[in-house]
Amino acid sequence: MHRDRIVGIITVIIGAAVALMTFQLPDSNMAGDVGPKVFPFISAAIMLLCGAILVVRKPTKDAKPFLVGEQKKRFLAIIGVIIGYIVLMWAAGFVIPTLLMLVVLCLMFGKDEKVPVWQAIVYAVIITGIIYVMFSIVLHLRLPVGNIINLI
Template sequence: MASDRIFGLVSLFVALAYIASATQIQTSFLADPVGPKAFPMLVGAVAALSSLVLILRPDPDPSWPIGRTWVSLLIAVVVLIAYAYSLKPLGFLVPTAIAAGVLSYQLSPQPRAAALTGVGLSVGLFVLFRFALGLSLFAFPKGWF
C-alpha cells in the first residue's frame, strides 16, 4: 500500500508541475479560442486525478513485476528516447517504423508481424498527421530527396 501512495504522491507533484508549465505556454494573437494551453492542462488534470485515486485508494496487495518485465520496460524507454532524438535527423518514417516494430515485437515476439506493424503504423500515422491534420512532417531527411 505504501508503494502505491508514494507513487501517487510523486505522480501528483509531476502532474501539478506539468500543469504549471502548461500555463507558461505563450499564445499568439492568431490562436484559436481554446488556445494551446487547453490540451496539456487537460492531460495534467487527468494525471492529477489519477494520482489522487492512487493516494486515497491504494491496492491492498500490490504485485510487483518480475525482472524480465523490468527489462522490457527499460528497453521500451530507451527505444522511445532514441525515437525522440532521431525524428529530426532521420525524418518521420524510418524512426517511427523502427520504434513501432521494436515495441510491437515486445508485445508479441513475431518478427514478421512486428516489422509489418512498424511499417504500417509509420506510413499510416504519416498520412494521418501530414494530410489529415496538416502537420509539416518530413518523411525522410531533407538531404535524401
C-alpha cells in the same frame, strides 16, 4: 514500493507539469471566451487528484510490487527503445525511426507468442503510413525530416 503508489507519483508529476505549462498558453482575445488554458488545466487537476488518491490510498493485501524480474528488464528495454527513437527522429526524421521503433516494440511485446518478423514489418509499415497520411495530408502538419537529411 507498490505499483499504485508509483503510478500515482508519476501521475502527480505529469499533472503538475501540465498545469505549469498551461500558464504559458496565450489568453483568448475574444470576450467571454474561456480561452485555451481551461481544458488543459482541468485535465491537469484531474490528473493531480487521481494521482494523489493513488499515492495516499492504503495498498490492498494483494498489491503487487511495481516491477519484478523480467518486467524490470522489459521496462528498461522499452525506455531504451524510446530514447533511441527520440535520437533517431532528431537525426533521420519521422519515417525511418518510426518503422524501426514499431518493429522492435512489436517483437518485444510478442512475449509468449513469437511474432514473425515479416508480420512486425507489415504492421509497422501500415501504422507508419496511417500516421503519416493523417498528419501530412489530412491535418496538413509537417512531420520531422531530420537534421542529417537537412544537411544533405
